[in-house]
Amino acid sequence: MTARGRAILGGLSLIVLAALSYWSAADLPVGSLRQPGPGFLPRVLAAALAVLAALHAWRGQVEAEPGETQQRPVILVLGLMLAWGALLTLLGFLPTTALLLIGLMRLVWQVPAARAALYGSAAALGLWLLFVKLLGVSLPAGLLA
Amino acid sequence: MTPFDGLLHGLLVAVQPLHLGFCLLGVLVGTAVGVLPGLGPAATIALLLPATYRLDPVAAAIMLSGIYYGSQYGGSTTAILVKVPGESSSLVTCYDGHEMARRGRAGAALAIAALASFAAGTLAILGLGLVAPLVGRIALAFGPAEYAMLMLLGLVLVARLGQGPVVPALIMVVLGLMLATVGQDPVSGLERHTFGIQELIDGIDLVPVFLGMYGVAEVLAQIERREPPPRPVPTGRLWPSREEARAAVPAAARGGAIGFVLGVLPGGGATLASIAAYLAEKRFAAGRDRLGQGAVEGVAAPEAANNAAATSAFVPLLTLGIPANGVMAMILAALTLHGLRPGPQLVTQQPDLFWGVIASMYVGNLALLVLNLPLVGLFVQLLRLPYAALGPLILVTCLIGAFAVTGHAGEAVLAVAFGALGHGLRKLGFEPTPLVLALVLGRPFEEALRQALQLARGDATVFLTKPIAAVLLAAAVLALVAPLLLKARPRHG
Structure with a gap:
């Protein structure tokens, strides 16, 4: 896989993870600024992860480690x-x-x-x-x- | 208590037979893992955490710190004799250290590394004793808003100063914070991200994560690569010549100063310090032209820097409760397991722990200097230990350590899962340390954030109107965007 391919693979898997985590927190109350609820931070984090993962998939480069590897x-x-x-x-x-x-x-x-x-x-x-x-x-x- | 009284009090604590014994044990184990490539201080401390459950907390903290700074000594030995850095913080020592060894000056290079480490380490302890109480006094004025912004700054710095590009590191920070939200919400009692699994209600335990990410993942990386065992160069005469010593002293002083400052910053730590010190030598050393061809400065500066950084990393841990790197996160976890919460009150409420650990570093550094040079041949023998013996033992100890946290096999499965995750993430270009730090800081960060907003009755500008919080927030934003702005500016010449 190329350096771009690895970045795209990593980025896309993380976007899926962000969506899953948003869905998992969907039932939790967000609350208000005066009284932030348990759903507040999980949603912010899911959104942040999606943005960063998209950035990674779009621009990232992941060089492979040198040498032969065995799975x-x-x-x-x-x-x-x-x-x-x-x-x-x-x-x-x-x-x-x-x-x-x-x-x-x-x-x-x-x-x-x-x-x-x-x-x-x-x-x-x-x-x-x-x-x-x-x-x-x-x-x-x-x-x- | 003045810093002088404090150090004196600490010295009395540190020389108690039990503490002295664990200090010596710590630095010896530290040197050994420092010598061995593929087994770092983070993995070792994770492996030894279960052993400290029943230990007196001061003895535990003394031993775990000893492993950390001891590994900085051991790392240079392999770098010089084999050109394989035992630790990433000895990477740059390979260049000049091994070049000296190839020219028959291996003994001198080892002695310079040990002496520079000792001088920088002991001066950094003095610095720690002076700076830490001051920081602690300032931090007493911190409320939730200031703490939230301080942790935000810490997390940004971890991503900014760590190895590799910033976006993957930020992704790991966010993942770590997400993992920290797993479990019951402390305020509302609602479950988050538990997927109905009983064991996750109390949240994800740190120990299986440490063991998986640093222990299991490291062994997996070794298996995948299958490197041939390294061959050391003979040591030869130990003492540096007069010219070598004259070149080493100013280099060690520069390196030590750089190391102390960078060690305090989250994400900075020993590796960054050693690289920065080497770059500084390339600019300022009298013998800068010979750097890379066996120059003494190229050994003295990075080794002084990594030791000073390993010491000053204790400043944010002991005074703010904020770990600067993965090893500090684990020492924080060990102290928390003993019911101790490092923070500004630690200096006054736990003087035995605070000053005892600091003073034990004096004792430990002295022991390292005395032990290291005569025993260097013995430590090099460790490189003959076949990985077929070491690897399985590390893996089993990881399983036992995770199991011992609660006595449930689920914790061992968690360690395996995090081992696989850590291995996979590393292959895709993500380093584990930002995730681990964010996981440790996640809960206190969310609590501080929510408390600050509640106290301000929902006024989100509280982070801008409180001066200290505003400065910390500005620093975090600046750390994030400043390099981008510098890059965007067109270059001249």
């Missing part, structure tokens, strides 16, 4: 992290975290499977000792309860 590992990381959030209460901190670490090392950083399993489990245990035992953060025990 697959980024999506993989986000998916694995979301899975952690979904499984945490069910399985408990230790197994979920060990699985996430092993998954990240193996799939994203291509660490050999045996080494990933070893380091991942050890690191999960270390984090549990640090946060639960030392810092007193309460994390779900799940299966190990």
Whole structure:
């Protein structure tokens, strides 16, 4: 994509966001200057965003970062992290975290499977000792309860 | 309390074993993250926020500040030895610092960077001790109208002085303010932008946003680029020669002064300060012709500037409750979690915190100078740490930190969402810091705005008739339009 294309894409998505946020605040009372209501600032902000986004789409230039980039590992990381959030209460901190670490090392950083399993489990245990035992953060025990 | 008594009182607070320990821990961690490219002080402080929940607030503030100014020391080490800035504020140090290293003067460059940082840092602490109480006294006269305009000026400056063009930065400010309106309206009790999601009624927590925008997004950027690990140049002899020292002193003085002033401004901060100091050297240094070819001035000035700026950034935070950059926003969040509200009353109501943190910077800077030079070899070893180990640990710690805020998995999901958002926005040319600052200032800004209008019985000219508010508003408008007017004027010659 060209530098102009990226600016237009960014600007147009933000105009959609501005419209959505205006609609989401449409039911809130604006109030008066004497007593500004909860809908006052959201509307002003939605309008400001629309104007700025239009300006960006019209005149902006967004240069790409130099070098090759890869999308697959980024999506993989986000998916694995979301899975952690979904499984945490069910399985408990230790197994979920060990699985996430092993998954990240193996799939994203291509660490050999045996080494990933070893380091991942050890690191999960270390984090549990640090946060639960030392810092007193309460994390779900799940299966190990 | 005079500033002198205050600093003395602060020193007694800072040398208590607990505080001293956390100060040392802070500067060591700071140096380490400063050395590591791809892990900055903002992400580190976000990662450590959950660890400070149970800590005494003074100890927490001392440690978090130590991480910030410690990272300024560490950033120069990688810039000089590897030509990779550990922090963006050491970017310009790469040019002359690495050139010196290639000519076998790496040790001298490191020593000059550390000494210039120390001199500028400690003088800036004195400045902070003198200026902050004065600003605090002026700010006592501020009402809602003045505060609203002060925050407006801050938000405009963040967009104007930050990295990159102004329109994307302003867009991020508006997005941040919009995110701040999510949740229950404090006045009417009506829900705004919650889309019926229970967890959003109390608003968006800051910690998952910090962790996502600075922690997760940073790791995603690293994964996408896959850079080969950097190779450091050997250090060699540490002490600068007499000529090198003679050139460094005035450069450090100029850099320190520039850094102190720019550090106070929102959006200014250490990066802008170091670049401005380098540009000043190009104009005023005796050895300006050799700049870029391993000139001592090119190391001393930016390193003095970024350290002075890292210190003076505490002036608006401690006296007005307004963070000048992302790191300050997080220290503000940490203090707020402990029920402390930085502002003009902080000097008189929390002298232990106010003077203790300032005095701890003296102690921390001294420790950095003593530790940094002998341990430089050890810190450089950190560059061998494979990202395959560091990356997963940063990601998991972000998840734990977000989860620990309320104990709901939803907060961890929020951190992932903001990580994806931050990554996507950066690719489309939007920097995260204006958004984060606007999110922090959004609620107090709206409250001040609405209160000011109510007190004035709906008379919107209140922002023009109150002198301080009018000056602040004029400054905000000027900061926004002045560069446009200058550009529009036809050039001569």
